[in-house]
Amino acid sequence: MKTAPFEYSRPATLDEACALLAADPDSRLIAGGQTLVPMMAMRLARPSRLIDIQRIPELRGIREDGDVVVIGAATRQMETERSALVTSKLPLLAAAIVWVGHAPTRARGTVGGSIANADPAAEIPLVLATLGGHVVVKEGGTRRDVSMPDLVLGPMTTSVPAAGCIVEARFPVWKDKRVGVGFHEVSARKSDFAYVSAAAQVALDETGRCTRLAIGIGGATPVPTRLDSVESALEGQILTAEKVRAALVAATADIEIMRDSHASDAYRRRVAVGLGQRAIMDAAANSKGGPA
Amino acid sequence: MKVELKVNGATHAAEVETRTTLLDCIRDNLNLTGVHTGCEHGVCGACTVLIDGEPARSCLMFACQADGYEITTIEALAPAPGELGVIQDAFCEMHGMQCGYCTPAMILTAHALLKRNAAPTRDDIVDAISGNICRCTGYGQIVESIELAALRIRGTNEANTP
Ligand code: FES
Ligand code: FES
Numbered sequence: 001m002k003t004a005p006f007e008y009s010r011p012a013t014l015d016e017a018c019a020l021l022a023a024d025p026d027s028r029l030i031a032g033g034q035t036l037v038p039m040m041a042m043r044l045a046r047p048s049r050l051i052d053i054q055r056i057p058e059l060r061g062i063r064e065d066g067d068v069v070v071i072g073a074a075t076r077q078m079e080t081e082r083s084a085l086v087t088s089k090l091p092l093l094a095a096a097i098v099w100v101g102h103a104p105t106r107a108r109g110t111v112g113g114s115i116a117n118a119d120p121a122a123e124i125p126l127v128l129a130t131l132g133g134h135v136v137v138k139e140g141g142t143r144r145d146v147s148m149p150d151l152v153l154g155p156m157t158t159s160v161p162a163a164g165c166i167v168e169a170r171f172p173v174w175k176d177k178r179v180g181v182g183f184h185e186v187s188a189r190k191s192d193f194a195y196v197s198a199a200a201q202v203a204l205d206e207t208g209r210c211t212r213l214a215i216g217i218g219g220a221t222p223v224p225t226r227l228d229s230v231e232s233a234l235e236g237q238i239l240t241a242e243k244v245r246a247a248l249v250a251a252t253a254d255i256e257i258m259r260d261s262h263a264s265d266a267y268r269r270r271v272a273v274g275l276g277q278r279a280i281m282d283a284a285a286n287s288k289g290g291p292a
Numbered sequence: 293m294k295v296e297l298k299v300n301g302a303t304h305a306a307e308v309e310t311r312t313t314l315l316d317c318i319r320d321n322l323n324l325t326g327v328h329t330g331c332e333h334g335v336c337g338a339c340t341v342l343i344d345g346e347p348a349r350s351c352l353m354f355a356c357q358a359d360g361y362e363i364t365t366i367e368a369l370a371p372a373p374g375e376l377g378v379i380q381d382a383f384c385e386m387h388g389m390q391c392g393y394c395t396p397a398m399i400l401t402a403h404a405l406l407k408r409n410a411a412p413t414r415d416d417i418v419d420a421i422s423g424n425i426c427r428c429t430g431y432g433q434i435v436e437s438i439e440l441a442a443l444r445i446r447g448t449n450e451a452n453t454p
Binding site for chain 2: 010
């Protein structure tokens with residue numbers, strides 16, 4: 001499998017990359033290439049030019065900025081996995097990232113690439129959506145904050161304009177004293193595309209009452225979906241498996257669930273409840289201390 | 293276009309098309325055929341090389357993107373021509389291969405694992421090689437080979453000599 005011919009550019013700055021992108025509608029950005037290159041090999045993608053942004057300094061790195069951790073779009077997934085800042089401040093991302101592909105693809109694949117690709121089964125966009133984070137999109141000379149619901153429009157479809165580039169992802173950090181996380185997914189084999197995934201982050205007070213909860217499901221839904229009604233139903237409660245289950249059943253009863261030859265929508269809806277419950281109960285159980 | 297790649301410690305210049313993968317460049321231009329061509333779309337892991345010490349798929353990278361990195365292929369792991377490294381030796385001893393197609397990638401992946409984690413659990417090993425498909429062995433002997441290599445490396449005075 002060989003790709004079709006293309007031109008290759010490696011601009012030194014983000015401004016240059018955006019100018020190149022705007023100049024040719026058939027050009028594509030490449031960073032880790034772990035999805036784009038297979039698409040090109042199968043000739044499902046045939047860009048006229050690849051604009052390599054992997055080494056652009058302003059797109060790389062992980063830093064804290066007030067109440068968020070900012071991850072540059074071209075930061076490799078493996079750097080994120082090994083980052084002490086992510087481990088301590090973004091425990092949900094730390095729990096989810098080891099489910100992204102395999103170690104050799106995480107060694108090259110990037111955080112921004114996974115978000116831009118918007119695969120319904122992708123873990124990184126699910127975590128960002130669950131935490132209510134957003135991305136910064138640059139187009140020409142302007143930068144905009146875009147929330148996940150506004151960014152991901154459907155499977156593999158985002159609102160990023162053809163000449164736009166995701167610059168960074170901004171993940172909210174919970175400063176609550178007792179924070180716990182849970183992440184689960186079901187797929188045909190480890191590291192394959194998830195049929196259903198569930199991500200939960202929970203904060204408890206000293207009495208064990210839930211003060212804050214975020215739960216999102218992916219894989220089953222066309223876009224990563226935060227279940228707001230579960231959050232409002234359970235906040236202020238002592239979390240029990242029965243209450244959590246009832247809230248999840250109600251929340252997933254009439255959302256759009258996908259189906260394909262691997263898994264029916266009925267199965268996925270049922271598994272979404274089961275995994276959501278496990279994720280929330282795990283989060284409640286491991287919410288010992290806060291993420292520092 | 294012209295690229296300069298640092299492979300196994302030496303700098304090589306090659307004339308390639310932009311669409312030439314790192315895999316094809318290493319095999320066809322550099323004549324290092326220990327890296328194997330499998331699916332050519334990132335699924336099988338046969339094309340694994342180390343890029344700055346981490347296993348990566350050389351079919352998912354173009355040669356023109358690969359300058360400036362330290363690239364390591366299986367050819368660099370033997371101490372001398374005709375000799376075997378510790379991991380290679382363990383694979384022979386434990387029957388960690390049958391046809392051998394997946395083997396260079398498995399050994400490079402094991403090498404990177406043992407550099408980072410001298411005493412991996414069975415789960416660590418399984419996770420590390422989970423991106424590499426073997427159609428022959430059923431993986432059992434591969435895992436055992438890596439366990440044996442880890443044991444031997446821990447038993448020597450020289451740290452990290454896989
Ligand atoms: S040839 Fe590269 S993963 Fe199969
Ligand atoms: S030994 Fe034949 S594919 Fe692994």
